[in-house]
Amino acid sequence: MLLHFGQVPTLVVSSADVAQEIMKKQDAIFASRPSLKANNIVAYGAKKVTFAPYGEYWKHVKKIYVAHLLGHAKVRSFEQARMGEVELVLEKVRHAQKMSNSIDLTEVFNLFTVGTLGRVLSKSFSKRRSALELIEQVAALYYEFNFEDYFPALRYLDRFFGVESKFMNIFKRWDAFFEDMITDHIKRARNNEEDGGFIEALLLLQANNQLDTELTREHLKAFLTDMLGAGVHTTFTTLDWAMAELMRNQEIMKLIQEQLRKITPTGGSGMLTNEDIKELTVLTAVIKETLRLHPPGPVAVPRQSIEESRIIGYTIPKGTTVFVNIWSINRDPKYWECPDEFRPERFIGSTVDFWGNNFQFIPFGAGRRICPGIQFAMYNIEVLLANVLCKFDWELPNGMKPEELDMGYAPGLITVTRNKRLILVPK
Ligand code: HEM
Structure with a gap:
């Protein structure tokens, strides 16, 4: 559907076929990002990958992300940090269990996600x-509606809306937070404490000065905001939805628990590692079905076309902003039987995966701009769910029945979280 939001031509894509056209066949034309006011302030111009226009700079920085943080080998190497955070979660749950208390798993998942990411930075x-x-x-x-992004000629009206000053205030705190993080890191490095994390790698790249792109302190801070901005809400909300769906689908939860309890942890700590659970197809199917029904980013990060093109017979002007509606594509009845039902078994024995080749299932997007954090997110989600399901049985508080669990969506545009916190009792 081609619309005009103010002065900006805007295409909303809600079918797998058109998504494939945009994200695969004509990906090079649609791989850029629109310049939004929020990014020019909070995201240090277009210095972070998520909002960088398509081109050489984006390629260089994405390579840095993959080599030093998000690539498979790197993700595996972060096992100690990951398991350290899993241990913290298990301790909290054990404590609640001992006291016969309920526990706020929404908060636990949120802290776990920011902790695993923070530790590897x-x-x-x-x-x-x-x-x-x-x-x-x-x-x-x-994503507060920003008048100026859609009506550039009416820029002067911002003095009434005050969007820029709100952004500037948040940006100052945001900037100070990351400045502290880098400064703390440098202080420890003076004491010869190596940590193998992302900030250390970036400072080394900066010192060696062998890059094809400039790497100032601003760039470093932009990259850190990219990681926390793109990696935390998306991952924690998947954990939250998965656990809530399992509470409503007790037979599936029991099946996973049986499978997990047959595995003997290889680590000395008694915790299951990613290596231990790599063959667990039911757990993976549950996570995929959660990502299908509740994609954390219901609308992919907007794209922008860099030249005029033709899509299913229509002319799409250069500079069109494209929103891919992942949520409705993932529930398209043309591809999915009973699309609104939680049925993880549909992924067992199926070749449909989230790596951007099956356009009816694109929770991480597809094409050149596909999420580079898939491996990082999946390792964290799988290992935490495996451990909390293996070590504990779970009940709803105050005699609540599974069908009474609120599965409504909280208001929000970037990520879609559950309406209510997930409070459970560990047994
Ligand atoms: C369940 C977890 C996650 C989901 C569902 C998710 C989803 C997405 C989606 C839909 C996009 C836009 C893709 C497109 O335009 O086609 C994206 C981009 C991105 N994601 Fe993720 N993401 C997740 C976790 C992460 C993590 C853990 C990180 C890093 C720590 C991360 C970093 C990024 C970055 C840097 C981009 C921008 C890529 C680019 O513009 O080239 N994501 N993600």
Whole structure:
């Protein structure tokens, strides 16, 4: 559907066929991003990959992300940090179990996600709650309708809306947070404490000066905002939805628990590692079905066309902003039987995967701009779910029945979280 939002031609894509046309066949034309006011302020111009226009700079920085943080080998190498955070979660749950208390799993998942990411940025990362608070504030402001993005000629009206000053205020706190993180890291490095994290790698690249692109302190901070901005809400909300769906589908939860309880952990700590659970098809199917029904980003990050093109017989002008509606594509009855039902078994024995080749299932997007954090996210989601399901049985509080669990969506545009916190009792 081609619309005009103010002065900007806008294409909304809600079918797998057109998504394939945009994200695969004509990907080079549609691989850029529109320049939004929020990005020019909070995201340090277009320095972070998520909002960089398609081109050489984007390619160089994405390579840095993959080589030093998000690539498969790197993700595997972060096992210690990941398992350290799993251990913290298990301790909290054990404590609640011992006291016969309920536990707020939404909060636990949120802290786990920011903790695993923070630790691999810098080993000494500890400000989980401040980071979460900042991410919330930025998310709330980010997609607030910004008049100027759609009516550039009416820029002067911002003095009434005040969007820019709101962004500037948040940006100052955001910037100070990342400045502290880098400064703390540098102080420890003076004491010869190596940590193998992303900030260390970036500082080394900066010192060696062998890159094809400039790497200033601003670039470093932009990359860190990219990681926390793109990686935290998306991952935590998947954990939250998956666990809620399992509470409503007890037979599937029991099946996974039986499979998990047959595995003997290889690590000395008694926790299951990613290696231990790599053959668990039911757990993977549950996560895929969660991502299909509740894609954390219901609308992919907007794209922009760099030249005029033809899509299914229509002319799409250069500079069109494209929104791919992942949510409705993932539930298209043309591809999915009973699309609104949680049925993980549909993925067992199926070749449909989320790597951007099956356009009826694109929770991570597709094409050149596909999410580079898939492996990172999946390792964290799988290992945490495996451990909390293996070590504990779970009940709803106050005699609540599974069908009474609120599965409504909280308001929000960037990521779609559950309406209510997930409070459960570990047994
Ligand atoms: C369940 C978890 C996640 C989901 C569902 C998800 C989903 C997405 C989607 C839909 C896009 C846009 C793709 C497109 O335009 O075609 C994206 C982009 C991106 N994601 Fe993720 N993401 C997740 C986790 C992560 C994590 C953990 C990180 C990093 C720590 C990350 C980093 C990024 C980056 C940097 C981009 C921008 C890529 C580009 O513009 O080239 N994501 N993600």
